[in-house]
Every structure is written in structure tokens, then in C-alpha cells.
Amino acid sequence: MCSILGIFGLTAGDDLGALRARAMELSQRQRHRGPDWSGVYVDQGAILVHERLAIVDPASGAQPLRSVDGELALAVNGEIYNHRELRAASHYAFTTASDCEVVNALYREHGTDFLPRLNGIFAFALWDARRRRYLVARDPLGVCPLYWGHDREGRLYVASEMKSLVGVCADVAPFPPGHVYDSERGEAVPYRVPIWRDYDATRGEPMEPATLRAAFEAAVHRQMMTDVPYGVLLSGGLDSSLVAAVAAGFARRRVEDDDSAEAWWPRLHSFAIGLEGSPDLKAAEIAAAALGTVHHGFRYTLEEGLDALPEVIRHIETYDVTTIRASTPMFLLARRIKAMGVKMVLSGEGSDEVFGGYLYFHKAPSARAFHEETVRKLDALHYYDCLRANKSMSAWGVEARVPFLDLDFLDTAMGFDAEAKMVARKGIEKGILREAFEGALPAEILWRQKEQFSDGVGYGWIDGLKDHAARQVSDREFAAAASRFPHNTPATKEAYFYRSLFEKHFPGEACAATVPGGKSIACSSPAALAWDPAFAAAADPSGRAVRGVHREALES
Numbered sequence: 001m002c003s004i005l006g007i008f009g010l011t012a013g014d015d016l017g018a019l020r021a022r023a024m025e026l027s028q029r030q031r032h033r034g035p036d037w038s039g040v041y042v043d044q045g046a047i048l049v050h051e052r053l054a055i056v057d058p059a060s061g062a063q064p065l066r067s068v069d070g071e072l073a074l075a076v077n078g079e080i081y082n083h084r085e086l087r088a089a090s091h092y093a094f095t096t097a098s099d100c101e102v103v104n105a106l107y108r109e110h111g112t113d114f115l116p117r118l119n120g121i122f123a124f125a126l127w128d129a130r131r132r133r134y135l136v137a138r139d140p141l142g143v144c145p146l147y148w149g150h151d152r153e154g155r156l157y158v159a160s161e162m163k164s165l166v167g168v169c170a171d172v173a174p175f176p177p178g179h180v181y182d183s184e185r186g187e188a189v190p191y192r193v194p195i196w197r198d199y200d201a202t203r204g205e206p207m208e209p210a211t212l213r214a215a216f217e218a219a220v221h222r223q224m225m226t227d228v229p230y231g232v233l234l235s236g237g238l239d240s241s242l243v244a245a246v247a248a249g250f251a252r253r254r255v256e257d258d259d260s261a262e263a264w265w266p267r268l269h270s271f272a273i274g275l276e277g278s279p280d281l282k283a284a285e286i287a288a289a290a291l292g293t294v295h296h297g298f299r300y301t302l303e304e305g306l307d308a309l310p311e312v313i314r315h316i317e318t319y320d321v322t323t324i325r326a327s328t329p330m331f332l333l334a335r336r337i338k339a340m341g342v343k344m345v346l347s348g349e350g351s352d353e354v355f356g357g358y359l360y361f362h363k364a365p366s367a368r369a370f371h372e373e374t375v376r377k378l379d380a381l382h383y384y385d386c387l388r389a390n391k392s393m394s395a396w397g398v399e400a401r402v403p404f405l406d407l408d409f410l411d412t413a414m415g416f417d418a419e420a421k422m423v424a425r426k427g428i429e430k431g432i433l434r435e436a437f438e439g440a441l442p443a444e445i446l447w448r449q450k451e452q453f454s455d456g457v458g459y460g461w462i463d464g465l466k467d468h469a470a471r472q473v474s475d476r477e478f479a480a481a482a483s484r485f486p487h488n489t490p491a492t493k494e495a496y497f498y499r500s501l502f503e504k505h506f507p508g509e510a511c512a513a514t515v516p517g518g519k520s521i522a523c524s525s526p527a528a529l530a531w532d533p534a535f536a537a538a539a540d541p542s543g544r545a546v547r548g549v550h551r552e553a554l555e556s
Helices: 016-028 083-088 099-117 209-223 238-253 279-291 302-316 321-339 351-355 359-363 367-383 385-394 407-413 431-436 459-472 475-479 493-505 526-531 533-538 549-555
Strands: 003-008 037-042 046-052 072-080 120-128 133-138 147-150 156-159 179-182 187-190 230-233 269-274 294-299 344-346 399-401
Touching: 003 016, 003 072, 003 120, 003 133, 016 037, 016 046, 016 156, 037 072, 046 072, 046 120, 072 099, 083 099, 099 120, 099 133, 099 179, 209 238, 209 407, 209 431, 230 238, 238 279, 238 344, 238 351, 238 431, 269 279, 269 321, 279 294, 294 321, 302 321, 302 385, 302 459, 302 493, 321 385, 321 459, 321 493, 351 367, 351 407, 351 431, 359 526, 367 385, 367 526, 385 399, 459 493, 475 493, 526 533
Parallel strands: 230 269, 230 344, 269 294, 344 399
Antiparallel strands: 003 046, 003 156, 037 046, 072 120, 120 133, 133 179, 147 156, 179 187
């Protein structure tokens, strides 16, 4: 993952030298995302800064990317997986082999209508010097982070991470996923609204497991696009194991036809982390042995995790309890991966949202309710799992890619009736996905019940966090929580502790408002609490809060 920073709305009286220096200082706060190179573009109307993590075309893909005539300047954080097809259909004069340069080409040839053509993860800022026009856009799921705000002179700032805008923009906020801001229009508008968002568009639509499998294999293949060593995250759960299984198959085949320009490394490395005795570490070893990956299972201690918490919260920029619980081991794992020379990993985020993998989905009262909850979960991913995977990994200059959120795959996986996703199909969550990959994994992995990452790394992790927070936050402090934190008042001492650490780096109401609130049971949206009256009483983001749901569903 790279980082971008842009300043727009400059006037003739602005001191460009001073603004350039400010932009460089602000961009440096997020340089961990792109440690390989820094690029700067300055014009009377805009300043762009790019910190690069070189994954595709390391030799010539430095940014900001310029058009031959010098009129266009582009800074992108992301990957465009279908860039070769887009290049082949374009008459633009390309100057690099970067996948991101197709954004300039498509804008030049199609104006702002090109965005639905992109299959990728991205956040970009584009400056058209001739028209004094700029575009800011973010991918439909918000896999890549992006924030925006205004300084006291009214100039617009955009940045990959919120920390680059703190102290400069009082109105800092997340840029909405799936939107584009065109300065000529003056507002952010959606550019991609898939028909599957409406359950009625999917009702009665069938899905063959073989079709689902083929669509996912194509997604993994697209996202293996890289010119540097890569690996897979392998927790031993269904989702990461499926990603690893498909990637391992392509790595073994080492396709040499249309993919001859890609680097297909001869050995696939897999990575896992957990406390001593972690369920994930044991399961990951089984999966890795079956798939033939070069596996690395790392162990961390409770003390190492607790020591990392302040830095984890500074990097992931949230005080959400579930996200912090899961981000900390992922943050520690990313450092190990970076030390081994790997710069990109494939990960399993998104599957639970698409297929209703969280245990509370067993209580969905109907296919319509099930589908609507998956849409709500996908809409919120940029606050939670996408944020966690992206920022935990990018803290150490590692890029995480998420094939389950591939846009073409989503059209397949969300386009059929959710009736086929419900537990009744196989007596377990994600039954149709497991059925599609029958034989690809050992049975104990393919049919392993859901473990949230913060549980799977070791059940002592969450208990240790709660105990640590209880020692850090006094009863008197917690009793005054509503006075100190009137917005999203912490409901537990653990939440209060995280909020206190967050406030040190991100003070002010605007920063606090970037984190959503509301009650949750095992990662549900607040709306799903109505599915079972018992949920409200047991509300805790850990999956253990509903561990009896699976048994109850089978008995009923």
C-alpha cells in the first residue's frame, strides 16, 4: 500500500514553497505505507505527494504519474487488477508499466464516466492543470483508506490516513467509499451501485457451486498481480485457507502465457500468528501441510500484545473494540512478514460479510433479512475489517489484498438468492462456499466452524485485554465516562482504555466521529440484534458471545 496527500483550492496569493513544505511534513506522517520512494507535484492550483510501496513496475512506476503533455498529475494508493485489458483498449500515450496509469488514460478519453470500469482497490487524487479541475475517488468497498477536510483558509486536503490531517483540518472525515468528488460539480457522488444491493433483484436466482468456485479462483488469480515476492495469510480458518489453496494452485502451475509479465514465485509462503496453544496456529499447520506452502507460524505473548496497543491504535486510527483486538496480532505479524522480505499478502477478509459467516447469522429470520444484513456489513467494512487489514499491514510497508472483495466476484457471490447461504443448506455457516471447494482442503479445515480472528489467536487474548484495561481504568474514571466522552460513550473499561489512547493521537470531536458506534453481538450490525431477544443481553463483539448459536441451530 502506498499513501497519497493532496492539497487543492490554492489561490494566486498562496506561498507555494511554504505549502509544499507543509505537504511534505504531513505526508511523512504516513510514509510507513510507502517506504520505497517519495514523489511531489506542485502547481499553482494543486499539490500532490506520494509515498510509494513498489509492487507493480518497481523500476518506472514512481508517482505522481504525469501525462506526456504535462497536463495531468495523478497520485494513487491501490491496485487496478484489470489494467491490462484497459490498456489494450486505450490510445493513450503510456509512459510506465504501472497499473495505476490507466486512471489518467481513462480520464483523458472518457471524462469522469470511467470509474465503473475499474476492478481494483484504490484511492486517488487527479489534477487536470489545463481545466483547473480535480477528481478524488475511492474504491467501492473502501478497501483503501482515504480522509478529507479543510484548513482554516478553506483549502481541501485529502490523505490516506487521518493522522496526516490532524492539527490542520478541523472537519476531518472519511471519504465515502464508492464515491467521486469532481471539483466542477462540487459534491461527492456515488459512481457504482450494483443491482444486487436490492434483495428483490436476487430473489430466486440460483447459484451452482462450480460457478462460485470458478469466480473466486479468477479473483485470486487477478490479485496475484505483482512484481515482488508475495505470500498468504493463513489462520487455518475456511476463508484464509481457501485463498491459500487457490493461490498455491496458481503458484505451482506458474502460468506463462498471458501472465508472462507477472512474477510467479516458485514457492508460496504462508503466515500465521497466535498465543501459545492458539487454535489458529494448530489449524494453520494442518492447512499448510495439505497445500504444500512454506509455512511460518509465529507466537507472541500477552505482554508483547499489550505493549503494542498504543502504537496499534495510532496506526489503525480507531477505538473500536473488535478492531483493536484483532489488529494487534495482525500488526505484530506484519512486522515479521516485512522482516522476511515479503511486500504483499493475500488475505481472507470479506467472506463473512458476503456469505453470512458470523455465527449470529444462524438467527436470520428470512433470506431477505439475511441478504440485507450482508449488504449492511459490506457497507460498513471500511470502518472495520478493511481498515484493520489495510492499516495493520501497511504500518510495516506490507500490502494486504482481499480476493473475496474483488468486484467481479462480488457480482457473482451477491447476485444469487441468499436462501442458498443460510445455515439450513449444510447445517453450518457458509455452506455453499464449503460445498464449492469440496476436496480442496482437509475436511477438518473445510468444515471448521467460524472463529473470529481475535478469538482464534488464543482465547486468553481477549481475557487478558479486559484484565489489563481493568487495571488501567479506575472505577471513578469509568463512572465519569459520559462526561469525558459524550460521543460514543465507552460501555466497558476496555473500550474506555482504547478511547483514551485514541484521544492522545486524534483529539477533537471530528476525529471521534470517524468511528461508528452502536451495540453489536459478535460483529453484528445494530439492526441484527432484533433477530433474537437474547442478543441484547449478551452483547459483546467476541464470537464467543454466541458460541451456543451453532448448536441451537442444528437442534432446531
